[in-house]
Amino acid sequence: MSRTPSCRLAARGAGACLCFAIAAGVMYSGTAGAQPVSPAETLLFETDHLAKMQPATLVYQFSKRSNVEAAFTDSVELEVTRSKGQVHATLHFLSGKRRRELPEIDDAHGNPVLLGFLEHDIAEMKRLTGGSATYFRKRIRMALANSAQVTPQRITWQGKTVEGQAVRIQPYLDDPLHARFENYVRKTYTFVFSDGVPGGLYQVSTSLANAGLKAPGTVVARAAGQGDAKPGAAGTGKAESGAAVSAAGTPAAPGATQPGAAPGAPVPPQIPAIDETLTLVKVAAPRR
DSSP states (O other), X not given: OOSOOOOTTOBGGGTBOOOHHHHTOTTOOOSTTOOOOOHHHHHHHSSOTTTTOOSXXXXXXXXXXXXXXXXXXXXXXXXEEEXXXXXXXXXXXXXXXXXXXXXXXXXXXXXXXHHHHHHHHHHHHHHHHOOOHHHHHHHHXXXXXXXXXXXXXXXXXXXXXXXXXXXXXXXXXXXXXXXXXXXXXXXXXXXXXXXXXXXXXXXXXXXXXXXXXXXXXXXXXXXXXXXXXXXXXXXXXXXXXXXXXXXOOOOOOTTXXXXXXXXXXXXXXXXXXXXXXEXXXXXXXXXX
C-alpha cells in the first residue's frame, strides 16, 4: 500500500476531508515509489472501526491531571446511526467552554473520537508552547510512520478480557527543534484498539513523563473503565499494561511560597506534568 491512504476518517458529508494524515500536508510525496503505510497508520487511519457498529451512543470519559493548571473530568459522546447502508456519526467532544465543534460525518468508517482527541491535543500543544499546529501534526504523523511501537494489549471490557493492540509514539524525542519544547520532548501517546469493544477505540492517552520530577500539583483519577464513572472516579475496566493511577495534591496559588521559604519568596517555575486520558466507559441507546 503506498503512502497515499484513502483516509477512512474522511467527512464526506461535510464536504471536506478531516483526515489527520492529510492535514499534515507535507507527509506524502505523491510518487509511485512512496513508502508503504505503516502498521500503526493502518490501525489508526485505514481500519473501518465502525463497520460492525450498530446504532448507539458511545460514551467516553476524558480526564486531565496537571500540576500547572486546573485538572478536570468531562465526557465525549459519539452518536452512531445507520441509513441506507451508511454510517452517520456525530461527535460531541467535551462540553461547555472546552467543547470542540466537529462536523457531522456521513458514510463514516474510522472512529471520529480519535480525530477529536488528536485535534484537541494539537490545540493544547499550540496553546502551551506557541508552536504551529501544522508542525505538531507533522511530528505525530512522522512518528506513526517511522517509529511507532505496536504491541498486543489485553483490556477488560464489561467484565471480560478481550484482545487488542496498543500503539505508542514519542513524536518529539528525536525532534531537531526540541529545544523549543524541552518540557514536552518525552511526551508519549498511547492508542489502544480492540475489535472486542464497540467503535474499535478503547483508550487514548498522553503523558509528559515528567511526573517523577517532583512538581507538586492538582491531579484527578484517570478513568479506565466501563459504566457510569463519576467525575474524578475511575471505572472498572482497564488496560492491563500501563494501567491508570491516581494521586492527590494542592496547586500552588499565584504568589505562593514553597514550604520553609522566606515570606514573599516566589515559587520557582513548575516543570509541567500533564496527563490526559480518554476511555470508553459505556454504550448507551442512540439519541435519535
